Amino acid sequence: MKFKRILLKVSGEALIGDKNYGIDPLQLEQYSNEIKEIKRKGVEIAIVIGGGNIFRGIDAEKSGIERVQGDYMGMLATLINCMALQSQLEKIGCDTRLMSGVNIDQVCEPFIRRRAIRHLEKGRIVIFGAGLGKPYFTTDSTASLRAIEIEANVVLKGTRVDGIYTSDPEKDKNAKKFTEISFEDVYKNNLSIMDMTAFTLCKENKLPIIVFDMNKPKNLISIIDGKKIGTLVY
Ligand code: UDP
Numbered sequence: 001m002k003f004k005r006i007l008l009k010v011s012g013e014a015l016i017g018d019k020n021y022g023i024d025p026l027q028l029e030q031y032s033n034e035i036k037e038i039k040r041k042g043v044e045i046a047i048v049i050g051g052g053n054i055f056r057g058i059d060a061e062k063s064g065i066e067r068v069q070g071d072y073m074g075m076l077a078t079l080i081n082c083m084a085l086q087s088q089l090e091k092i093g094c095d096t097r098l099m100s101g102v103n104i105d106q107v108c109e110p111f112i113r114r115r116a117i118r119h120l121e122k123g124r125i126v127i128f129g130a131g132l133g134k135p136y137f138t139t140d141s142t143a144s145l146r147a148i149e150i151e152a153n154v155v156l157k158g159t160r161v162d163g164i165y166t167s168d169p170e171k172d173k174n175a176k177k178f179t180e181i182s183f184e185d186v187y188k189n190n191l192s193i194m195d196m197t198a199f200t201l202c203k204e205n206k207l208p209i210i211v212f213d214m215n216k217p218k219n220l221i222s223i224i225d226g227k228k229i230g231t232l233v234y
Helices: 025-040 057-063 066-092 113-121 138-149 183-188 196-204 219-225
Strands: 005-012 043-047 096-100 125-129 154-159 210-213 232-233
Touching: 005 138, 005 232, 025 043, 025 066, 025 219, 043 066, 043 113, 043 138, 057 066, 066 096, 066 125, 096 113, 113 125, 113 138, 138 154, 138 196, 154 219, 183 196, 210 219
Parallel strands: 005 043, 005 154, 043 125, 096 125, 154 210
Antiparallel strands: 210 232
């Protein structure tokens, strides 16, 4: 597969690396170097980062914080990750723009679809922060919707697992990995790769997803080179 424009989704948890919480600078460096490398290959890159390494709205309720408030806290957590990645990418010479689903004029631009596309055409790496700016959504849904809006060819979902398995490989030794699977078979086999909203958006808009281990060095580059890494959902 050859891609002109990609949407890379990185979970917040993947950023933890070897730490227990927050952002591992080594992880950030690895991601940034690989993103720079694929940029050099001529791919247009948009990025959505989760916030799970810092805060998730669903966990807020446990500590007595109202859900909607918690979700906004989660959205702000994603922005912290986005700012860290933006900073690291610029440090190594990449041109970037951070666009946010929640207006924070001092640090980023608001998300405006046409402007996002223009940035991409000009060769800038566009990072989408603060999710969709709406509670009860996730950054997976953000990745799917933004990918459709900017007409990306694929969603590359970088996680800590190297693809989709028949069952949870951390619990079941006999779990088998799919190299490819159709959207229908994901439904039929009740496999979970994203939340339903995110998944359905991709399915209905025929937007392929590749689930892969983002923490394995060179994986991202290999995907852009056309190698079969992780699991392709089509
Ligand atoms: N969030 C939200 N609306 C959005 C995107 C994110 O409310 O459009 C909140 C939600 O509370 C979520 C948190 O931000 O739990 C962090 O995002 P997510 O859980 O998707 O991060 P990841 O699991 O990818 O690290």
